[in-house]
Amino acid sequence: MTVWAMYWSATGTTEKVVTTIAQTTAACLGAAFQSYDFTLPGMREHAPEFMADDLVVFGTPTYAGRVPNVLLPYLTTVRGNGALAVPIVLFGNRNFDDALIELRDILAADGFRPFAAAAFVGEHSFSNTLAAGRPDADDLALAVRFAEQVANRLRDGRVDLIEVDGRAEGQRTYYQPRDRAGNPIDIRRVKPNTSDACDDCGLCAAACPMGSIDLQDVRNYVGICIKCGACVKKCPHGAKYYDDSGYLYHKAELEAEYQRRAEPSCYI
Numbered sequence: 001m002t003v004w005a006m007y008w009s010a011t012g013t014t015e016k017v018v019t020t021i022a023q024t025t026a027a028c029l030g031a032a033f034q035s036y037d038f039t040l041p042g043m044r045e046h047a048p049e050f051m052a053d054d055l056v057v058f059g060t061p062t063y064a065g066r067v068p069n070v071l072l073p074y075l076t077t078v079r080g081n082g083a084l085a086v087p088i089v090l091f092g093n094r095n096f097d098d099a100l101i102e103l104r105d106i107l108a109a110d111g112f113r114p115f116a117a118a119a120f121v122g123e124h125s126f127s128n129t130l131a132a133g134r135p136d137a138d139d140l141a142l143a144v145r146f147a148e149q150v151a152n153r154l155r156d157g158r159v160d161l162i163e164v165d166g167r168a169e170g171q172r173t174y175y176q177p178r179d180r181a182g183n184p185i186d187i188r189r190v191k192p193n194t195s196d197a198c199d200d201c202g203l204c205a206a207a208c209p210m211g212s213i214d215l216q217d218v219r220n221y222v223g224i225c226i227k228c229g230a231c232v233k234k235c236p237h238g239a240k241y242y243d244d245s246g247y248l249y250h251k252a253e254l255e256a257e258y259q260r261r262a263e264p265s266c267y268i
C-alpha cells in the first residue's frame with residue numbers, strides 16, 4: 001500500500017495537516033508515502049494514477065464555506081480507481097460549512113472510497129491575526145491521533161462511506177460577505193497592489209496558484225485573482241497589499257467576529 005498526501009494549499013496550512021496525517025498513517029501501517037501538490041497550474045494538468053490498495057489523504061481549504069470553486073474542473077478529472085480516501089478541509093476559524101461534505105462527495109464521484117474525514121483550522125488567508133499560526137502544536141497532535149485512528153480502522157477493515165455534518169452538496173449557497181447595510185460585498189475583481197518595497201524577485205509570480213502574476217512585471221495581472229493570500233504572505237518585503245474598501249471591511253469584520261478558538265472536527 002502507498003499512502004498519498006494530495007493537496008491544494010496556497011498558504012501552506014492544508015499542506016501541513018494533510019502531510020502530517022498521511023505520513024503518520026503510512027508510518028503506522030508500514031506503508032510507502034508519496035505526495036502530490038496540485039497548487040500550481042502546471043500540476044493540475046495531470047493527476048497520479050491511483051490503485052485500489054492506495055490510501056489518499058486529500059485536502060483543500062474552505063473558500064466561502066465550500067471547496068474553492070476554481071478547483072472543481074480539475075477535481076472532477078482525478079480518478080480514484082477504488083482507492084481509499086480521507087478528505088480533509090482547512091478553514092480560517094469561521095466555519096467549514098459544507099466544504100467537507102462537498103469534498104467527500106466529489107471524491108466518491110471520482111471513484112474513491114472516503115471512509116474518514118476531518119476539518120482543521122488554519123491561519124486565515126486574509127489575515128495575520130485570525131487563527132494566527134494555526135495549525136499549531138495542539139492541532140498537529142490531534143492530526144497525529146486522527147491518523148492513528150485511520151490506521152486502526154484500516155487494520156480492522158472498517159471502510160464504509162463516512163457520515164459528515166453539513167448538507168448535501170448544492171443545498172447551501174456560497175457564504176456571502178456583507179457590508180454594514182447588509183448589502184453583498186463583491187470582491188471578485190479585487191487584486192493586490194504592489195508597493196515600492198518590491199525588488200522584482202519574482203517569488204509572487206512563481207507562487208500564484210492561478211498563474212495570474214506577470215513574471216516580467218509583477219504589478220501586472222494576466223488572469224483572475226482568487227484572494228488566496230499566497231503572494232501577500234510569501235512576499236519577502238511585504239510589498240503585496242490590498243486597498244479595496246470592501247475587502248478590508250470584510251477582513252476586519254472576520255477578525256473582530258471570529259476571535260474565539262474554533263476546534264477541528266474529526267469524523268472516524
Ligand SMILES: Cc1cc2nc3c(=O)[nH]c(=O)nc-3n(C[C@H](O)[C@H](O)[C@H](O)COP(=O)(O)O)c2cc1C
Nearest residue numbers: 010011012013014061064065092094095122124125
Ligand atoms: C476566498 C477565501 C474564502 C475563504 N472562506 C472561508 C470560509 O468560508 N470559512 C473559513 O473559516 N475560512 C475561509 N477562508 C480561510 C481559509 O479556508 C484558511 O485560511 C485555510 O487555512 C487556507 O488554506 P491554505 O493555507 O492551504 O491556502 C477563506 C479564504 C479565502 C482565500
Ligand code: SF4
Nearest residue numbers: 198199201202204235
Ligand atoms: S514577491 Fe514581493 S518583492 Fe518579490 S516580485 Fe513579488 S511583490 Fe516584488
Ligand code: SF4
Nearest residue numbers: 208225226228229231
Ligand atoms: S494574485 Fe491573487 S490568486 Fe495570485 S497569489 Fe496573489 S492573491 Fe493568490
